[in-house]
Amino acid sequence: MGQEMFGTEPITLAIVGCGQRGINYAVYALQEPTKCKVVAIAEPRPKTRQNFAQAHSVDGTLIFNSWQELHQASAETIKTVGTRLADAVLVCVQDQMHLEVVLAFAEQGYHILCEKPMSTKLEDCLRMEAAVKKAGIIFGMGHVLRYSPYNTALAEIIRSGELGELINVVHVEPVGHWHFAHSYVRGHWAKEEESCFSLMTKSCHDIDILCHWFFPTRPTRVSSFGSLRLYRKESKPAAAGSATRCLDCPMERECAYSAKKIYLEPVMRGDRGWPSSTIVDGLPDIESVETALRRTKYGQCIYESDNDVCDNQVVNLEFANGATASFTMVAQTSLICERQSRLHFANGEIVGDMSAFTVTDFRTKKVARHTPALDGGGHGGGDLGLIRAFVEAVRTGRQEILGTDVSDALRSHLTVFAAEASRKEGRVVDVAEFEREAREKAALYK
Structure with missing residues (x-):
């Protein structure tokens, strides 16, 4: 398809999967509207889809229930108008779906950012590599650790060779x-x-x-x-008895894995973020979370699950x-x-914890502590770093901006x-x- 060069207009994005990962990447469009804009979405959950569309002011004609619907609409637009619905697609669906979504949109010529992993099967990863190369598109991989300020600063020291x-x-x-x-x-x-x-x-x-x-x-x-x-079941405390759900367990208050503690009590305190936000459709409230704990796997005893x-x-x-x-x-x-x-x-060591690292030079005995500034976003700023690099790579047509x-x-x-x-x-x-x-x-x- 070739790699277009874009001017000063925002890069347009289609988001496939509006859950936690889609939200985390798309926030860049809200923070930097001159850089990129979400123009189309595909999401099966009604409330999640509605909330995402409202947050990004997505036109009603570009809101889809599934990636297949988005893909079909794209095919029709390409056929009748000769243009795609967006410049790039962000693939944020469940892992086992990555291959089919990437293959479909790569074939249509979209630049693609795919959440990790590439796929759940090695042969499918090989198929994805071949498809992306054939399409000649910009491709970003959701290995967000590479793009955090912490790891960027650490990698610079490694590449400099100053410690050998x-x-x-x-x-x-x-x-x-x-x-x-x-x-x-x-x-x-x-x-x-x-x-x-x-x-x-x-x-x-x-x-x-x-x-x-x-x-x-x-x-x-x-x-x-x-x-x-x-x-696993063999580790289940005897005091839990025959209970299979946390809300029915006699030792719930003593359990480190109580679903009530993890999901319900934060919402009761007014915290409606992760992880409670991931177990219901839309924003969590006491009723919806309690219903999820009684009806879904998120309320199960961890020792009675089928993991x-x-x-x-x-x-x-x-x-x-x-x-x-x-x-x-x-x-x-x-x-x-x-x-x-x-x-x-050879000449020193670095010890770090994702927020700061200490560099020791054996030759000079100098010890320096580095605390890279965070600019927001999950994974220590890696989410924001990745989407920023991807958008710039698409805008300039330069894969090397992504460093991979x-x-x-x-x-x-x-x-x-x-x-x-x-x-x-x-x-x-x-x-x-x-x-x-x-x-x-x-x-x-x-």
Whole structure:
């Protein structure tokens, strides 16, 4: 399709999926209306769709119940008028839907920002790479950690070489005990068959940032261990008895995972944000949240749920230059996604926690603390950083503004798939061989 050059007019966006991720990206259009504008949306939930459309003043003719309806309207507009409905599409639907939505809109020539992960199957990630390359479009991947002020500043020091070669990284993601329960026990990402394994759905961010820090050297070998250790029926406290829902449980007040504490009580205090906002259609209130806790999986006992994804996992990486990294994803923490990292260089080290980092130079004994300024947005400003970079990449037709492309995104996904293969098969995986076999297998089904 080629990459158009845009002038000073705002880049127009179509949002497919108006949930939490769609809201977080689209807020940029409200903050910087001269940069971009939401002109079309697709969302099946009536109240969520209505609230989003009102917030962005979307014309009623461009509000759709499904991505298929938006796609069909786009096809008709392209056929009759010769133009698309928007410059770019933001794909913020459930993970297993990413492939079909990206393929459909890439074929129509839209620039695309796809929420992570690319897809839940390796062969589908390969198909997405091929489709994006064929379309010749700008492609952004929802690896938002790359775009936070914290990680941008940290990467600048790595790239400068001022501490010498990066030799080792120890990186931890503390998911948070109740956050894991919300998303990976009760939530959309609880079962591998219906979504994907938790290393992909939660921590592909982290494997990607490790690959980003070590670039241009790439992972060559990977090993992994992990399990579902706590959130299963065998761990249920005896005092809970036969209760299967928090609102009926005799020990609800003593339970760290009480759905009443997590969802209902914040709303009772006037807090209608995440995570309560994700379990109802529209803005949560006491009645709607209580109904959800009595009728949906969000009110279930976490020890009586049908989840099956790992709640703790470690990944070991060896890179082509001999450097190494270890990553730990663990659910049972008080911190909520506040990653902790130690980066070890030939001449120094960096220790950080996503809000600030300390740089120590072994040669000069100088210690400097860096606290990058946050400019709002989730993931330490990474959400805003990504959408800002994507809009500018579309406006200028320059993929390099994003600092990555679809093939680079695929490589970090391949590493995640390789790590999970190691965990399940009990072996060290050669990443290059793993990729070769995956591409050969994919070629058989073309």
